Amino acid sequence: MSLPPVFDNLPASLRRQAEHYRQGLGEGPWGALEPEQQQRLNLLFAMSEFIGARLSRDGDWLPEFFRLLSQHLRHPQYRATLDEELARCQDEASAKRVLRRFRHRQMVVIAARDFLNLAPLDESLAHLSEMAQSLILAARDWLTEYLASRFGYPRSAAGERQPLLILGMGKLGGGELNFSSDIDLIFTYPENGTTDGPRQLDNQQYFIRMGQKLIGLLADVELEGFCFRVDMRLRPFGEAGPLAVSFDAIEDYYQEQGREWERYAMVKARAMGEGDQASALHTLLRPFIYRRYLDFSAIDALRRMKALIESQLRRSSLTDNIKLGRGGIREVEFVVQSHQLIRGGRQPALRRQPLMPVLAELARSNCISGRDHKRLLEGYRFLRRLENLLQALSDKQTQTLPDNPDDQLRLSLSLEFDSWEALRETLSRHMSNIHEVFRETIGGDEQEEEELGELPALWQHPDPDVSEILSAQGLDSELAEPLMRLRGEFARRTIGPRGRDTLDKLMPRLLGELAGQPGQSELLQRMMKVVATILTRTTYLELLLENPAARQQLVRLCAASPWIADQLAAYPILLDELIDPMQLYQVLPPDGYAASLREFLMRVPEEDLEQQMEALRQFKQISRLHIAAADVTGVLPVMKVSDHLTWLAEAIVEQVVQLAWNQLVVRHGLPSCAGDGKGFAVVAYGKMGGLELGYGSDLDLVFLHRADNGYTSGDKGIDNNHFYLKLAQRVLHLFSTRTLSGILYEVDMRLRPSGASGLLVSHIDRYDEYQRQEAWTWEHQALVRARMVFGEPAMVKRFNEIRESVLCLPRHEAQLNGQVREMREKMRDHLHKGSERLFDLKQGPGGITDIEFITQYLVLAHGHRLPQMSRWSDNVRILELALQLGLLSAEEADLLVHTYTEIRDTNHHRVLAGLSGLLPHSEKPEGCEAVAALWSRIFDKDHEKGE
Structure with missing residues (x-):
């Protein structure tokens, strides 16, 4: 704090005012002050008529004033002092005098500390608010005892004593009251009933009477002035409503009749005192104030x-x-x-x-x-x-x-x-x-209205010169027919007056965003698919209306990707993500998805399984939108896109297992084998195992456990094996159940031991045995792309040992070559969708599957002498390692990696463009022919050599 101005340097007019108040104080009190106190008082008399008028008439209080002035109390003892003084009051007149004198003295201290630069703003606002609350509650509590001799105490039907709860509104509610503020109050009480005294009143009559008297204690103008002007107009029904209402009545009012300006006012509402009952009141009001969705x-x-x-x-x-x-x-x-x-x-x-x-x-x-x-x-x-x-x-x-x-x-x-x-x-x-x-x-934005020109009028009142108006606004004239058809379709929809008004304001703005865009007809169609979905959900129409940034991102993303447009139409909650472009194109770090998902789920009660399932799906959709937005704008290269989609899936797997585990443990207790972990693991195969997930990929999963023959610890105990079977079933249920936001992921379990006829979850020892003794070569090929994505460290270590030992088994190379080639030919016969005109990016010659099979063959053929080949589960790093180990030439490795990456990149963007994996032969990646030739050299040559 800087020093206040020096009194002697003040102009004569201010020094004259100080002299006037000093004379009013008198020589006795003035002479009793120390020189420094005199200097401060002179300055205060010069700066504030309020301070001068009060202190000049209250000389006996000056020692206490200077004591309070020098203190820096974070929480002044206002209430204790007030209660002590009010306890001596026998009537309302004396209570009014005590309240006013207390108010004026404390206000003088607060003002003086402000003028002398002794208090920061936060302290002044807090002290003003705390003082006001103390005055209000002390006056209320004094009135409660004062009225008790006539009416007794108000009680509920069950006999519980009922307090008058007081909602402080505005700056009082915010704890940031200004110096000479009105106080806005609302009176309420928990339950109806009657008082228990000689004259019984029903609770509402009693609290209305108490409220009237409380207002008088605070606001009546007496010789000493008043404490606060009290404004009660914010109560339900305003001045026409009763002065006090019950919790039930206040809840009914705000649910049925509360208006937007009342929501705005209620943001500041704070119940003063009362502990649990104040919390109950806030809980009751929260649904009216805060919507569960973003509310524009x-x-x-x-x-x-x-x-x-x-x-x-x-x-x-x-x-x-x-x-x-x-x-x-x-x-x-x-x-x-x-x-x-x-x-x-x-x-x-x-x-x-x-x-x-x-x-x-x-x-x-x-x-x-x-x-x-x-x-x-x-x-x-x-x-x-x-x-x-x-x-x-x-x-x-x-x-x-x-x-x-x-x-x-x-x-x-x-x-x-x-x-x-x-x-x-x-x-x-x-x-x-x-x-x-x-x-x-x-x-x-008045400028925006000018830029829209005739578009608002065109949308609301069709003009015969539609094409000319559109052209003048930078829009294609060919939009005229689809736009008018769209207008007719929307006009037939029942969306209510608020929705209709919002739509009429929104549509010209969306059309304005289209100006200058290429392919306007197709882009309009995509955007209107989104708008059609939200026609009856006015909140989302308002979101787009009120947020130019959201409109711009809607146009940008719909132009970049029909897939994103479809996602926005299917799941309108994603529109919330368009508000902040800075956030929209940001993706999380590798470990960020798990942490962010845990935080996301904290918003939902643990016991509400349906909402937990919905939240999981929403998080997936929101995260996937951010990844896609970063993808189509070039922020993320294709390899990183797959990484992020995989990290997202891993985070979801972790939470799904945790949810399923929690449900079963509540019902059956912990498995005796669980120890410090869960004794359960999830192995990902295929694209998830290889960190190569796409936007629409399903999950190839295998469940493992390490159960012994014991039982769970709960009252409804079951054997451990049965527990893990139920856990696997529950996990699949959480993934596959269709909620409002669809399913979480399609899960394919066919790669588990013995396939569709095998157990849903296997003991890890049995898994080891199966892989060594019963698994087919194609299952070992699949194991190349397997990775444990959930499990305690001991199970991860054990799985990695099993995987490495199986992949590194000695194999007859010619026999392996033939088995891989035969499996590839079977797949091509059953799955290839190409033709003379169209190339299948996945199953065509030199496509994705050929490169994957070459990679898997290299691991299985050479793992016994080069065990490091089993280290990775993703194709690119395996191919890079094969180059380092001399299994591929530089040209071969570069061909496979470059072509594989290009195909995946093409496939990603075709998905985002709403296209299939079939494309004209003339557009297929250049390297596919060379990959097909390499396939022939590796397999045919090796096969012949083996023969």
Whole structure:
């Protein structure tokens, strides 16, 4: 804190004011002060009429004032002092005197600490709020005992005592009360019933009477003034509603009749005191305030409220208002509370009343940029400090800058400016910054309306010159017919007035985004597939309407990939991800998927299995969208795309096993063999095993366990083998059950020991035995691409040992060559879909499968003398290792790796483009012919040599 100005340097007019209050104080109290105290008091008398008027009439209290002034109390003992003084009051008149004197004295201390730069803003706001809450609750509790002699205490039908709960609204609710603020309150109580005293009243009558008296204790103007102006208009039904209502009534009101502006107000609502009952009240109100989805309907309501304020400003000719003017305190509140209403349902950390911590959370979670956070926070802190000092000049409720030079000078000195002009310049900069952020958030865009030209009118009122209007807006004239047909289809849909209004505003903006895009007709068709899906889900229409960035990304992604367009249409929740382009194209690190999924699932109650299953599917879709977005924009190369899709699948496998495990352990207890782990493992084959998953890949899985012959520990115990069978069944159920978001993954179990006729889960010893003694060559080929993706370290180690030992078994090379070739020919006969005109990227000669079979053959043929060939499960690294070990020439290795990568890249992008793996021979990768020739050399030559 910097030093306050020196009294002797103040202008004569301010020193005269100080002299006036000093004379009012009298020589006795003044002379009892130390020189330093006199200097401080002189300065305070000069700076604030409120402080001067109060202290000059309260000389006996000066020693206590200076004691409080010098203390830095984080939590002043307001309530204890108040309770002690109120305990001596026998009537309402004496209680009013105690409350007012206490309020004025504490306000003098808070104001003095502000003017002397002894307190940071946060402390002043917290002390003002805490003092107000203490006054309110102390007055209520005094009234409870005061009324008890006549009415007794209110009780529920079960006889439990009922308190009056008081919701603090606005800045009181946020714990950031300003110096001369009204207090907005709502009175409620838990249950209906009657009082238990001589005169019985039903609880509502009693609490209405208590509420009236409480308002009088706080707001009646007496000789000593008043404590607070009390505003009750935010209660259910406003001024027409009862002063106090029960929890049931308040819940019914907000569920059935609550309006958007009431949601906005309720963001700040805080039940003061009462512990469990206050928590119950907040729980009751939360569904009304915070939707479970991202809720953009709030923005229109906020805009209407802002428009009302601006029209009031125009009508009243108010200027220099630091609260309601452009860039004022209210605009910061609008930005923060709009984000809370929109995102609070999905982000519990935003469900808080204080503004500044929520602002920090918005920056932390990337809802606003660091630059906007800095602008809003610095501007808000400056405005709030200025507001407090402005009101502390005379204890008046004002947010309008003063026009008299003395008050301007007081504010300039208090805020450490050399002049009023310098203060105004800084103030103007802060308010301009705030207004810019406000406009970007919810302020609307007049320029956008101009750029849309005649498109809004065209959509709502078809024009005979549709083609000309479209051309003038940079759109293809051929869109005229499909657009008008689309308009007719949408007009026949029942979507409600709010949805219709939103659609009519959204469609011209979407058309505007199409301008200048290639292939507009096809792109419009893809986009409208998404819009058609959300027609009856107004929240998503509003999301696109209110977020230009989301609209732009919708167009960009639909243009890049029909597959992404289909995903957005099938799962509209993915539209939430389009809001922030910076986040949309970011993918998680390798270990980030597991951590992020665990955090995602924490939002869902553990006992709600259906919601857990839905959350798993949503996380997969959201993550896959981010990967696809990074893919189509070139942020991720194809090899990395497969890596990310595989890491995502691994994270999901882990959570699915954990969910299944938890369910079975609750029912049956722990298997006796589990020890510190689970004794269960998941082995991935195929594309997941080889870290080569695609967007639509299924999972080839095998389940293993290490159970002994014991039993589980629960009341409904079963033998360990049966437990692991149930676990495998439960895992498959969680993967394959169709929820609103579809299935999680298709799971193929045919690679387990004995295939479809084998057990669903095998003991790891039996797996070892099967691989050594019974497995076919094609099963050992599959083992090349096998990898344990879930399991405790001991089982991972054991599986790796089994895999290595089996892959490194000595084999007759000619016999192996023939078996691999025969299996390839069978696959081609059954699975090849190519023709004279079309090439099959997977099964065609020189395609994916040929390269995979060559790779697997190299491992099985040479593993016995080169065991390092069994190290990897992915084709590219196996081929690179084969080059290092001299099993392939540089040209052969380069051909196989390059062609394999190119085919996968082509296949990936054909999936995103909504195309199959069949393409004209003229478009097939160049290396396929050479790979087919290499296949012939490896197998035919080796086969002949063996013969």
